[in-house]
């Protein structure tokens with residue numbers, strides 16, 4: 014009996030009358046509807062069976078009379094299965110059981126919907142604001158249908174950011190929102206005792222762009238990939254491919270083989286330049302600028318290659334629903350091979366010259382240590398998890414596009430520290446090169462004139478769910494799409510890889526030296542822009558000794574009014 | 577060991593030499609197929625609004641200022657250079673140029689506006705380009721938004737109703753001269 018059947022049978026029996034339905038849309042996906050009383054029992058059961066928590070998705074289902082919907086998704090990596098549990102709560106009592114006491118990684122998702130949809134979570138250990146700024150008026154929930162996408166409530170005066178008290182015997186060192194070691198706005202208030210970090214509070218979500226709301230109110234299915242691509246400054250294709258896959262899964266569309274391989278080439282090129290970028294940044298953060306210069310020099314070749322292939326260095330614009338827009342023909346494929354060969358040679362030379370360097374070892378070994386158990390507990394993903402010996406990779410465990418047709422290794426390390434993440438990422442560079450070469454081989458063998466995309470045969474029916482994974486350079490990215498009317502998604506949820514990884518940073522920082530703060534935070538390769546994409550653009554009122562709320566406000570409003 | 581590593585690093589750095597370009601003192605041409613600023617060809621555009629309704633950044637605007645005049649305004653400040661407009665234009669009136677040095681302190685430098693002469697349909701009173709008719713049919717090009725097929729049907733119907741007698745009467749109407757192609 015497959016895992017899927019076993020789960021359905023068990024849920025039916027265990028939850029009895031609280032089980033509503035189960036639907037298996039495509040292989041590897043299981044969408045379950047439950048009554049909300051049974052949510053935590055079902056989640057406990059899934060976790061006991063070895064599931065990994067991914068993300069929560071809340072949405073406004075009042076139009077169809079169902080109140081508010083909440084979906085929690087779980088992955089069974091060994092069985093290539095993703096399970097989504099959906100429950101509804103009526104509008105006048107939008108309360109659900111909190112899963113956070115059981116799964117710490119669910120904490121942010123739940124706080125997010127508390128802010129954005131006005132849902133309530135019973136027994137949440139830390140039900141404070143997460144996404145909205147502190148002066149956002151009470152009672153306006155931006156993801157609700159009646160709130161327009163461009164709403165900007167007037168800012169309140171003198172609202173201070175509510176930080177927690179430092180534990181006794183420690184003092185606070187505020188790092189951020191703008192800090193030389195952080196490349197994007199985020200605030201860490203670090204508790205130190207002398208040089209040792211004893212704890213930390215994170216506050217982010219300062220640069221919301223409202224992308225999800227925009228897609229649900231303004232854009233159409235085929236517009237979204239071009240906006241999704243701009244979620245992240247590094248891994249754009251990850252999001253556009255992921256979104257397209259989720260919609261295609263919901264619509265039951267199968268894209269041409271040629272398009273699958275072209276998407277893979279784009280994704281792996283991104284992994285290459287992202288890892289090289291990280292290597293450079295990591296070198297820079299530990300004061301080893303030779304690495305920074307040389308890694309970025311090698312990276313530049315890939316950026317130029319991407320520009321020739323797709324028409325742009327970074328926003329490839331390759332993906333549309335149903336396929337891709339540009340072909341990779343024989344000439345281009347030779348161009349790619351030549352560049353990759355050079356990159357591989359240079360990378361080997363660089364690796365030999367730096368991996369034995371004392372500077373790197375001293376600054377990364379034993380720094381930011383987290384045990385394998387902790388990593389599993391926090392649902393860490395990507396190289397951050399693989400550096401802690403957690404053997405997972407969405408490309409292998411939940412193959413999408415044509416990843417099941419190429420051979421590659423999933424590099425692991427067991428040192429559990431920053432050094433491990435470095436080793437894993439360097440090895441992944443070679444694996445990515447291997448994958449691209451295999452894709453090119455396959456592309457050359459495929460018929461040349463195959464169309465690059467397929468058309469929809471009719472409008473996509475409303476109310477279908479699609480769930481998709483892509484292994485981004487930083488870990489798995491999850492997209493959930495609920496199809497809607499008017500040619501646009503009813504709900505589109507993006508969970509970028511930094512979202513779970515960032516939640517574990519306080520644990521990584523514990524008992525390290527303050528001077529190692531930049532490289533520890535840097536080791537997860539935080540992509541704040543990915544994480545902060547959820548809603549209405551808002552500034553955060555800073556603490557008086559950082560930058561006053563008023564100053565920030567003047568800055569941001571000033572920019573706006575010039576338009 | 578330490579020294580040996582440093583020597584290797586030195587060697588890599590020396591071999592690479594200086595790679596920074598002398599840009600902007602020396603131009604760096606964009607490669608072929610680059611997606612720079614889109615440019616409209618006034619003589620080809622038929623004012624169908626296909627580009628405007630597919631631009632993900634919603635930065636192309638079409639307005640009818642009177643019965644016969646339609647304005648197309650492209651505002652580059654929000655353009656994402658995705659090239660979707662150029663893909664979809666049934667007349668190939670849009671090309672993605674290789675212009676990327678678009679920083680300016682004057683917004684007018686990067687906007688483009690076209691004034692399009694639309695003829696009024698004698699029957700329904702709406703704008704319709706009778707000169708080069710049936711081009712609407714070509715709109716079902718790749719990735720065209722499905723729901724717009726409805727709009728296409730409406731236009732079809734109005735031409736089908738155009739009786740031969742009515743058509744004959746219009747022969748004497750004055751029309752603008754044909755564009756030389």
Ligand code: SF4
Nearest residue numbers: 631655656658659661
């Ligand atoms: S290139 Fe893209 S964003 Fe720019 S005008 Fe064309 S469709 Fe719009």
Ligand code: SF4
Nearest residue numbers: 621622624625627665
């Ligand atoms: S799609 Fe082409 S023909 Fe239609 S309005 Fe735009 S530029 Fe003109």
